[in-house]
Amino acid sequence: MLDRQLLFITGKGGVGKSTVAASLGRAAVAQGKRVLLCEMDAKGALSTLLQTSELSFTPREISPNLSAMTMNTQDALREYVSIFLKTPFVAAIPGLAGIFDFVADAAPGVKEVLVVGKLCYEVRKGNYDIVIVDAESTGHIVAQVAAPTTLRNFVPLGPLNEQTLWMTAILEDSQKTGVVVVTTCQEMAVNEALELVGALQTKTKVNTAAVIVNRVPSEIFTKSQEIVFNQLNQASIKSFIAEKTGLSIDLSLQATGLARARRNLATNHIASLRSGLTKLDPIKELLLLPDFSYQSTDLLVSKLSSELEAELS
Amino acid sequence: MTTVAELIQRDGLIVVCGSGGVGKTSISAALGVLAATQTEKRVLVLTVDPAKRLANALGLREFGNVEVQITSELFKTSNTKLRGSLSAAMIDTKASWDDLISRHAPDEATRNSVLQNSLYKNLTERFVHSHDYIAVERLYQAHSSGAYDLIVVDTPPSRNALTILDAPKRMQDFFSSRLLKLLTANSQWQLLTLAAKPFYEIADRLLGKGLLRDVAEFFTLFRTMETGFVERAKKVEALLNDSKTSFAIVTTLEDAPLSEAEFLSVALKERKFTTHLAIANRIIPKELQGEVLVEQAGALNNVRQNSEFISELTEVLVNTDKSSETSSNTSSEIDEANLSKLLTQTLETIQNYAQETTKISEMQSALLGRVAGFADNFTVAPMLESDIADINGLITLGEKLNIV
Numbered sequence: 001m002l003d004r005q006l007l008f009i010t011g012k013g014g015v016g017k018s019t020v021a022a023s024l025g026r027a028a029v030a031q032g033k034r035v036l037l038c039e040m041d042a043k044g045a046l047s048t049l050l051q052t053s054e055l056s057f058t059p060r061e062i063s064p065n066l067s068a069m070t071m072n073t074q075d076a077l078r079e080y081v082s083i084f085l086k087t088p089f090v091a092a093i094p095g096l097a098g099i100f101d102f103v104a105d106a107a108p109g110v111k112e113v114l115v116v117g118k119l120c121y122e123v124r125k126g127n128y129d130i131v132i133v134d135a136e137s138t139g140h141i142v143a144q145v146a147a148p149t150t151l152r153n154f155v156p157l158g159p160l161n162e163q164t165l166w167m168t169a170i171l172e173d174s175q176k177t178g179v180v181v182v183t184t185c186q187e188m189a190v191n192e193a194l195e196l197v198g199a200l201q202t203k204t205k206v207n208t209a210a211v212i213v214n215r216v217p218s219e220i221f222t223k224s225q226e227i228v229f230n231q232l233n234q235a236s237i238k239s240f241i242a243e244k245t246g247l248s249i250d251l252s253l254q255a256t257g258l259a260r261a262r263r264n265l266a267t268n269h270i271a272s273l274r275s276g277l278t279k280l281d282p283i284k285e286l287l288l289l290p291d292f293s294y295q296s297t298d299l300l301v302s303k304l305s306s307e308l309e310a311e312l313s
Numbered sequence: 314m315t316t317v318a319e320l321i322q323r324d325g326l327i328v329v330c331g332s333g334g335v336g337k338t339s340i341s342a343a344l345g346v347l348a349a350t351q352t353e354k355r356v357l358v359l360t361v362d363p364a365k366r367l368a369n370a371l372g373l374r375e376f377g378n379v380e381v382q383i384t385s386e387l388f389k390t391s392n393t394k395l396r397g398s399l400s401a402a403m404i405d406t407k408a409s410w411d412d413l414i415s416r417h418a419p420d421e422a423t424r425n426s427v428l429q430n431s432l433y434k435n436l437t438e439r440f441v442h443s444h445d446y447i448a449v450e451r452l453y454q455a456h457s458s459g460a461y462d463l464i465v466v467d468t469p470p471s472r473n474a475l476t477i478l479d480a481p482k483r484m485q486d487f488f489s490s491r492l493l494k495l496l497t498a499n500s501q502w503q504l505l506t507l508a509a510k511p512f513y514e515i516a517d518r519l520l521g522k523g524l525l526r527d528v529a530e531f532f533t534l535f536r537t538m539e540t541g542f543v544e545r546a547k548k549v550e551a552l553l554n555d556s557k558t559s560f561a562i563v564t565t566l567e568d569a570p571l572s573e574a575e576f577l578s579v580a581l582k583e584r585k586f587t588t589h590l591a592i593a594n595r596i597i598p599k600e601l602q603g604e605v606l607v608e609q610a611g612a613l614n615n616v617r618q619n620s621e622f623i624s625e626l627t628e629v630l631v632n633t634d635k636s637s638e639t640s641s642n643t644s645s646e647i648d649e650a651n652l653s654k655l656l657t658q659t660l661e662t663i664q665n666y667a668q669e670t671t672k673i674s675e676m677q678s679a680l681l682g683r684v685a686g687f688a689d690n691f692t693v694a695p696m697l698e699s700d701i702a703d704i705n706g707l708i709t710l711g712e713k714l715n716i717v
Contacts, residue, residue, distance in 0.1 A: 014334025014570070045569070137333075154431075184334070187700055191365070221662060228652070228659040231630050240629050245616050249663070252609040255601050255670035256663045261698035293567050 001209045001285065002028045002312060004178045005123045006170065008133045010141040011182035012192040016214040018045040019300060020182045020289070021134035026305035027312065029065045033129040036122055037068040040115070040136050046070070049301055059122075067128065076114040080163075083121070109154060112147030113164060120167045123176065138196045141179065145171055145206040171206050178209025183273065185213055185266035194276040201280060210285035211277060213270055217263045217291050220256065229256070287311050315559065315589040317692055317714050321348035325557025326456065327465045327589075330477070332573035335565045336594045338363050339701050339710060340694065341467035342371055342401070344561075346704065347711030349383075349399035354462040357455055358401045361448065361469040370703050371401040378405045378412075380455070387704045393712075400461070402451075404469070409447045417541030423534060432531045444469045445480040446546075453549040475580050481550035488539045496525075497533040559589040562688070566593055566680040578687040591688030592714065593681060595696040597674035610667040617660040627653040692716075 001007065002024070009021040018039070025037040036059055039046040047055050047070075052062045057075035059067040122131050135141055143150070148164035148171065171177050179200055183193035193211060200208050221229055231237060233253050242248050274286060289311075292303050320327060321344065329341040338360055345358035357380060358371065368374070372383045380402040385395050411428060418424035427433055445468075452466050468477050487493065552558065560581055564574035578588050616622060627649060684691050692714055701707055 012333065014332055186334070187365070189334070220666065221659065224651075224655055225659045225662060228630075228655050229663070231633070232659065232663075234633065236633060237626075237629065241616070241626065244622060244625065245612070245619075247609070247612040247616060249609060249613065251601060251605055252613060252663050252667040254598075255606055256666040258598070258601070258696065258698060259666050259670070262696070265699055297568060 001178065001180065002031060002033065002130060004130065004176055004209060006119060006131050006133070006177040007209060008135040008141060008145065008177075008179045009182060010135040010138060010179060010196070012189045013137045015182050015184045015189050017137070017182050018049055018134045019304060020180070020212055020214060021132055022046060022049040022301050023304035023308055024180070025066055025068075025132050026301060027308040028130050028132065029063075030305065030309055032065075034065045034127070035067065036128040036131045037066065037134065038119060038122075038131060039068070039070045039134045041071075046134050049297060051298055071115055071118065073111055073114055076118045079121075080114055080117060109143070109147040109151035110160070112144045113151050113160065113167070116144055116147055116171070117163065117167055120170045123170055124166070135179075138192050141196070142199050142203050145177075145179065145200075146204040149204075174207035178207050180209050181211045182214055183211065184215045185217075185269040185273075187269060190269045190273045190276075193273065194280070197277065197280050210287055211273070212287045212289060213273065214289050215291040215293055216270070216288045217259065217266050220260045220263050226260075229253075229260070233257070316690065317344070317347070317590065318351075320344075320559055320561070320590055321351060321354075321463065323557070323559065324354070324462045325464075325555070325559065326452065326552070327463070327559045327561055328452075328468060328477075328553075329465060329561045329563060330468045330577060331563035332570035335563050335570045336694070337563050338367060338467050339707070340561075340563050340592055340594060340714070341465045342367060342701075343694075343707045343710035343714060345399060345401070345463075345465045346707040347715060348463050348465070349395055349397045350393045350708065350711070351715075352397055352463075354397040355460065356397055356399050357461040357464045358399070359404060359448075359451060359455060359464060359466040360401065361404050361444075361467055363403065363467075367701055368403070370701055370707055372704075373401050373403060378402060378408045378451070380460075383704075391705050391708055393708045397462070402455075404448055404451050406444050406447045409451055413447075413450065413542075413545075414538070417538040417545070419537050423537055427531075427534055427538075430531050430534070432528060445477040446484055448477055449480050449549050449553060450545070453545075453552050456552060457548075475577065478553060478581075478584060478586065481546040481553065484546040485543050485550075488536070488543050493532060493536065496529045497536050553586075558586075560586055561590040561592060562588055563592045563594055564684065565595050566677040566684075568680075571680060571683055575683065575687050588688060591684050591691035592694060593677075593684050593691060594694045596677050596681075596693045597670055598695040601670055602674045602678070606667040606671045610664045610671075613660055613664040613667065617657045617664070623653050623656055627656055630656070 007024065009017050009024065011017050011020075021037060025035045028035045037046060037050075039055060044054065046068060047053065050062055050066075050068060052060075052068070055068050055070040057069060057072045059069040061067045119131055119133060122128060136144065148167045152161055152164050181193045181196055183189040197208050197211065200206060232241075232249070238248070238250060238253075270288070277286060287308070289304060289307055292300050315323075327341075327344060329337050329344070331337050341360060342358050342363075345356050348354055349356040360368075360371075363371070363373070371381075372387055373381055380400045383395075383399040383401060388394055414427050415424055418427060448466065448469050452464060455461060455464055562574050562577055562581075564570045574591070578591070581588050630652060631649060681691075681693075694710060694714055697706075697710070699706075701710065
């Protein structure tokens with residue numbers, strides 16, 4: 001996964017996209033890569049996770065080999081104009097950015113192309129070995145990675161059209177670009193992940209690099225311990241224990257039972273994810289990451305990134 | 314601040330907001346069920362994108378804008394009965410936009426041109442945060458129909474839950490924006506005026522010839538609906554500001570959703586909305602909180618090291634298993650020596666989970682302090698053993714919310 005040059009990390013809201021993106025970034029640095037992390041919505045989650053000050057459009061090296069930036073359409077437009085149209089003064093015309101924003105909002109693919117174009121441009125420049133994008137949630141990613149193609153169909157002529165060709169060449173090369181779909185083991189998140197993998201396959205030529213299940217509760221019992229647990233959970237056994245030791249273990253059983261039920265529920269959702277994914281050939285990787293949600297922010301990223309390193313090595 | 318019991322007694326609206334993945338949809342549905350079973354109100358639950366089983370729990374089978382009344386048949390297996398009535402609907406953005414256009418278009422020709430325009434689909438999907446606008450628009454529609462006393466609305470997942478509150482204002486701003494006027498004011502000759510010329514030349518160079526013109530044409534058409542849209546947006550805004558509208562913030566006790574909840578409560582205050590209730594979801598059940606599990610874990614530690622007791626217990630387990638008709642196969646495959654080893658291991662795991670649960674519940678209590686920081690009054694909902702799949706699950710969740 002980390003051998004590619006451009007990774008889009010996406011998934012349903014709340015599944016931990018930013019955390020996974022930051023952890024993948026750290027894992028790639030640990031592999032000796034120069035990494036650029038890019039946040040797509042200016043929500044600031046990435047800077048919090050990386051424990052650094054607010055990010056800007058210009059990438060900033062926040063630790064050795066790890067740079068980070070935040071995406072901004074207007075800055076992307078300015079850069080696009082000055083680099084590709086070679087007319088730096090144009091972007092300075094008052095109101096142009098505004099009207100462009102307005103039109104870009106209405107016309108399919110324009111905004112996405114600017115944004116995706118910036119990312120592809122970073123890949124092309126080669127200042128980094130890998131660009132990891134903390135992308136927008138499920139609803140937008142298909143439109144985003146397919147934007148150059150969409151735009152070509154919509155605007156058959158013009159400079160923007162020509163620019164989309166090299167972008168597509170990067171995006172549709174599975175050696176270079178991949179989408180990583182993050183999910184948790186919850187019904188909605190799993191369904192959305194499956195829908196997304198399907199949509200990426202049918203609506204785009206962009207490869208899905210991996211599906212990552214985040215926050216998987218750990219296994220509680222082995223199969224035979226499970227049997228013993230069920231036996232202990234009988235009224236007669238509980239009263240025998242109480243009688244012999246003066247200890248009522250009811251609440252401990254209940255606490256363990258809750259953890260076990262949640263683990264089983266997660267296992268079922270992962271199973272349906274797995275079977276759903278096998279139907280959608282070809283599937284690269286399904287990674288399971290443990291539940292660290294009760295860790296503090298700094299520990300969260302470092303724990304997850306070492307987990308990812310281990311999984312990916 | 315209001316308790317759940319007071320909240321469901323009020324007529325009006327409950328807007329349920331919070332970060333993605335915290336269980337807003339289940340909580341909204343549970344509040345709706347609670348209101349319809351505890352009061353005689355006509356209740357509607359408006360939801361955006363429910364999990365399939367949750368939708369089924371509400372009797373919703375297909376995606377659509379139609380409000381479906383939940384029959385008492387669904388409550389057949391439950392001790393709790395409907396006192397009022399309960400309806401549910403999902404919000405379908407595309408269909409709602411089509412409705413809006415049909416309602417506001419001055420004539421059939423305009424309506425058809427808009428609906429068939431290639432830019433229209435794109436517009437409904439993301440322009441002016443259309444999901445958010447549609448959610449409040451549907452809310453208004455349901456409210457003004459007069460068919461419901463209480464409407465619970467589950468807010469759409471968006472950058473943050475505030476966009477829904479700003480949606481009506483943004484819709485009005487959109488129509489009055491200079492850009493829209495510039496773009497649409499007589500778009501034919503506007504192209505030729507001296508002032509606008511560089512604009513169009515550059516835009517054509519940037520975007521490709523003709524794109525700007527297409528967009529201008531579409532918005533010229535769209536502007537014919539301005540009056541209708543703006544009036545409607547004003548009414549929707551007024552409804553959100555009405556004292557009948559209550560806000561509930563749902564959060565789990567984890568850092569990210571909690572930060573979002575805090576941000577939300579501040580922003581609500583700034584907009585002069587009141588947060589009536591905060592709900593901390595997925596907390597360790599009450600009976601498992603506190604010292605009790607620590608004590609049990611300590612005792613378990615002693616018990617599992619007591620070999621005499623372990624062998625006695627092993628014997629009991631073997632005998633119960635033999636005599637029991639119900640627990641068919643279970644330990645028959647495990648021999649006695651293995652069983653006592655397994656028993657020790659299992660007791661150790663139970664001890665570990667008792668400790669783990671205590672640790673999580675301690676962290677949760679600490680974070681609950683943050684909820685108390687933004688909400689004078691909050692209620693908690695327990696971590697559940699399974700996904701909610703039927704009306705009984707919603708009844709149970711609702712009852713738990715109602716315990717103060």
